[in-house]
Amino acid sequence: MSSNLGLVDDECSWWWYGHNNISVYITQVAAVSSGTALLLAVLVVCWWVSKRWNKGGGPTLPPGPRGLPLVGNLPFLEPDLHRCFAKLAQIYGPIMKLQLGPKLCVVLTSPSLAREVLKVHDAIFANRDPPLVAATMTYGGIDIVWSPNGPQWRMMRRVFAHEMMSNKSLEACYNLRRQEVVQMVKEVYTKIGSPINIGEVMFLTMANLILSMLWGGTLQGDEKSSIGREIQKVMRETIDLAAKPNISDFFPILASFDIQGIERKAKKLLSRMNHIIDPVINQRLDQMDQKEEGDQQGADEKKERKDFLQYLLELKQRDGKASLLTKIQLKVLLQDIIGAGTDTTSTTVEWAMAEMIQYPEVMRKAQDELEQVVGMDNIVEESHLPKLSYLNAVVKESHRLHPPLPLMFSHCPSMSCTIGGYTILKGTNVFVNVWAMHRDPNAWESPLTFLPERFLSDSNNNYDYKGTNFSYLPFGSGRRMCAGVPLAEKMSLYVLASLLHTFKWKLPDGVNLDLSEEFGIVLKKKTPLVLTPTPRLSNVKLYS
Template sequence: MREVTISDHGGRIMATISRMWSWWLEETDEKDGRAKFILTIFVTAFAVSWYTWVIKKSRKEKLLWLLPPGPPGLPLIGNLPFVEPELQLYFFRLTKIYGPIFRLQLGNKLCVVLNSPSLAKEVMRDHDAVFANRDAPITALTISYGGMDIAWSAYGHDWRIQRRLFVREMMSNTILESYYTLRRQEVRRTVCDIYTKIGTPISIREQMFLTVLNVIMNMIWGGTLKGEERIRVGAEFRRVVEECVELMGKPNISDIFPVIARFDLQGLDRRMKRLLLWFDQIFDSVLDQRRKTVKAEGNGKSQESTDFLQLLMQLLDDEDPKTRITMTHLRALLMDVVVGGTETTSTTVEWALSELMYHPHIMRKVQDELEKVVGKNNTVEESHLRKLHYLDAVLKEVLRLHPVLPLLIPRRPSASCNVGGYTIPKDTRVLVNAWAIHRDPDAWDRPFEFRPERFLTEATKSDFNGNDFRYIPFGSGRRICAGLPLAEKMLMHVLASLLHSFEWALPEGTELDLLEKFGIVIKKSTPLIAIPSPRLSNPQLYAPYATFEI
């Protein structure tokens, strides 16, 4: 038998093609015409699909070449199996391998992590407008009424109106000064309450949460909640707020694979909706009581003080479209203040006391300063705070080592952008790792040590305003924390009062650790339990309404 050669195969293929082409061109009946038409469509579709696949593949390969480096992942799920629970530590270790900017593929979501002051500056100042949108998890959108608040809303006209109103009507120096009596009253109540527990172990986190919550509730709706109702609602608020923060920080498969989000496989969104319903019931009750009070007192003219709620309700009736807000906006703003203010502030106070108890010589310096500025026969007033330079340095150092939001709030670029020489595609989740930036050895001397003195020298005297990108505990740029002025006042006043009024010790047989538990808010792994003892000799200084000359 003759051996079949390559030329034979080639001839057969050409003959087949020739016959097909001839069939295609020759006149045929209706049946053949339909077949040719279908075959034409099929071949065309195949050619277009093949061409599109080739183009996309080449573009993807080109894009991958421009993307930041990162660890290899698995098909479909990417790097998900390798991500560790303590994200701030996991990201910090990855910087040693891939440098200060790297990428992770989390299911369908591309995530880019920035870990240096220069990269933070590029995102939060140089390209601030491009990165002004939030990449909100589904649970955050639920609790914020679909992103109608300041923290999670998309950057745009509505957000600018809300933030302008919030800063002007609630966070201005004049407005905050008018709330001083309310803040002082709650701080004094806390000092009195702790005084009744002398010698008893107390949870600092719980105590501070209730303190901050009472301050915020008093500023939001004044004396609307009183007595037993205040205590009951306060305890319930703590449970609900902590669960809200926990749900926002939990990994959610619905965020990783949006195509299955409607099934809510982990039930996180259902849980958040139940919490939202609880908040709505509280807000409805308070709003109804306020309406009745305003009506009874003649539009509120005889009220003793103005609070956030009164200001917001006035804006509801404002006919100017530039300042008028909706009821949904009002609720979302209240949610921001309640959830955003309580958990972050109470956690920072717990970290501060923990660090000071771990470094007793630093605590002694703080208390010596308080004795000099305030005096042992006086109570701490906000007018003292600007003179407490060492305490201010301590607070800054606490927020350097323990930024409450270690990865800040995720950003999402509105367009592809070049950062650090790499391309960050549109809609990528961008995380600014403040925790790592605050420990950058190129930016900080002995970065893992607790050294408040670093903030007393002019060369490193950073503030909270985000102008020094080595130090961004509250973020920077147009999306910097809107409640910063209030947070700064509350943190200093509460912390100064606790350290001036009491000595703090651990229960016998316990040891203090500074281990962290990651979440959207980073907490102490083991809550701080401490025993207070009085520092001041005059018992009247522990009265809830003690007033002494400044």
């Protein structure tokens, strides 16, 4: 998501992808056993009773389109849900309800309403409703993304934000990030003059970068590459499985039947992930146990090996408080970073490159800035990033026009609450259509134009990633906003700067730029971006 997702991005919407296949759902539901059909009949009665109750003086729910018995609005949804919801909002207003099977959902499309949910009533809307695949892959939803608001979630969030995302932690593993970016530049250089798939290069780079930061001090050489490739396979299969329409998500009463076998497949994927992660953790634990106290050589090795796994294991054993972070919680933290740090960040870089191909003047300005800040005899370092104000504006504008996660993860109120004059019932899935809000002409001048300069003016200096400006929420807001913003910001800017500084880019001959979107776990380009690089630096040694 994912997301961006930022890295552990709390704002994603896996389980809605594929509603254009609703005919498949209905066909499969109709084919269940007679016992299951009886359960469905009960659902119909419950749905009818709830409708009658609402008409008979119940709470005032938001407006919304009429639905059919049992399936509600599911048959009428379009595959690009962010656009579908934006069009419905023009009819029913910035707060509307949808009935997705027996589940009641509310979609928000206004900064003021988003502020009510994410800030004013943040504590009430801080819970989740994980889809089946996510719940299975995270041991019942105990990770940062899906865990319910409570002491365990707050502990894990604190560990992630203060231990892993602190300036000290990120600085300690800078060399690991640098090695992967240098390797990326080297590999692109070997393909000079040939078209390359930018999204694929970015995904592999981000995957290697994330894995190096997670346990770069433990794995080396072929072992690291082999584990990296296997994790990529598992994550790809997990993403594909999560994108499939699942009857159990829309009709939880049928979940125990696992009609489509999705839960069984998710359990197999989790088992494969465990076979990858467990040996790495056990190996590091053995190394830590073998260290002798006061061994200076061991201390020096420890100083060099500052990856995230090291921080987590040190925390787990600190002061004898191992119960603060269980091994399972440690594993789901690692899985969160892997899942969120690959697709979302690589997608952001691909969209930024695509927009700069459409607007060559933007690319020229960004490369001129790099030439002034970095120089043509140097490669980009993270120390240069704070000085790249224009390129930072390019990334922000990419997040505005193409938010990696266009619909935030659902926020489920722990009690009924009034938002915008309407009652949001306890347990309702509340979604914020960030994509529509980022294109609102009332909030943005020329909202459909890629214009990085809008983030350079003094009047727009409050458009940051902190989630305090509710017209701009690429990483969400409130207590459930993305916890990995510091790393996501560094990674996307660092990789993009390196690509622009070391190479010139153009479309292959005869290829037209396609900026159409494809709604899924993240908002990707429907057609992969393929570009041809040529060297921009005269010193060949900088590429090796």
